[in-house]
Amino acid sequence: MRIPRRALAASLIPLLPRAARAQRRTVRLVVPAAPGGAIDVIGRIYAPRLGDALEQNWVVENRSGANNTLGAAEVARAAPDGTTLLVNADIHLMARRVMRAVPYDPVADFTPVARLATAPMVLVGNPRTTPEGGVPALVAAMRARPEAFPFANSALGAMGHLATESFKQKAGVDSLVVSYRGTAPAITDVLSGNAALMVAPLGSALPHIEAGRLRAFAVMGPRRSDRAPAIPTIGEGGMPGLDFTLWYAVWGPRGLPAAEADRLNAAIQALARDPDIRARIAEGGAEPVAEDRAAFARFIEAEAERNARIAQVAGIQPE
Incomplete structure (x- = not known):
């Protein structure tokens, strides 16, 4: 059976986008x-x-x-x-x-x-093992007992690692930093109390902050985040210049x-x-x-x- 040319052309139209792709x-x-x-x-x-x-x-x-x-x-x-x-x-x-x-x-x-x-990063801690009073109270506690405030870190050399080392240097403390294979296991150890502190992505930490499972000390940047405007910047906590995004x-x-x-x-x-x-x-x-x-x-x-x-x-x- 011979198909009319017009009918054949019409039958091919739906196939053109797929063929082009x-x-x-x-x-x-x-x-x-x-x-x-x-x-x-x-x-x-x-x-x-x-x-x-x-x-x-x-x-x-x-x-x-x-x-x-x-x-x-x-x-x-x-x-x-x-x-x-x-x-x-x-x-x-x-x-x-x-x-x-x-x-x-x-x-x-x-x-x-x-x-x-x-994406912004935020300094967070386990509320059972870190003090209230913001960054000044945390730095004072760390200077008194640096061994009591180990940091969890998502990966060796990650932005959180650089931020942590810079924070330690500016605060004048030498707390332990433990690197994990990713953000999730690092945050899990802070939640459990195995680590006291972490510089974490705000998006990953915010649900735990809002639920009261993590204490937020500061955003590690020059301005507050629109997603969490109540969290002060690290500069507002008395440590300007720590900009890690x-x-x-x-x-x-x-x-x-x-x-x-x-x-x-x-x-x-x-x-x-x-x-x-x-x-x-x-x-x-x-x-x-x-x-x-x-x-x-x-x-x-x-x-x-x-x-x-x-x-x-x-x-x-x-x-």
Whole structure:
């Protein structure tokens, strides 16, 4: 039976969008952490919308392990053609300062594309083992008995680790810092009383603060958080200059063409202003960032220099 040409054309119309999608270029967004964490969640919020905006198929792949270095190493080895990208957090810059034999340079072997979001951190304690009275009362108690106030830390070299070491230095105390494999187990030990203190992501700590299971001492930044306006800043507690904010970003391999990186950056900036993206990022306690590649590169340079100073003063060594 011969099908009329007009009928044949009409029957193919529903197939065109699917066929067009099949012809799109696939982009792998490598998450060097386990599913469900902040890096993974933020990456998965942006990925499908970036795919639509750039007319590509974006696929999120988790390659966790070795303090986020396994996935990052895979991207460092990839061809700089825009089909393999990395989404990671601030810990990316600390790779060689906390681990031996990392097979890449966190700065030189990557092309910075864009920051995606930032999130405040908060100094919290177990209410059964830490004093009332805010930061001044805590510092006084720690100076009297530093061994009674061990810190839990989500990962060696993470932003919380840097904030903790800087807080200790400014307070003039030498409390123990114990590193865990992630934020959740670290907070769990503070809740149980095995650790007294932690500098934690506000989004992870806030439900426990609101339930009275954690005592909030200060936001580790220059301004209070809109999500928890009652928590004072660390500067208000008498310790200005301790500005430690989590951040999440996208990198490509070294050699990614500037035109491709600029195109990606422009798409990310546009989405950072999208009400739906902003609302979904805010649900996790973060805030989208819209900045060009030059601003991101300057930010990385400043962060790397600060991290190096903190690591040296704190005696952080590769393990």
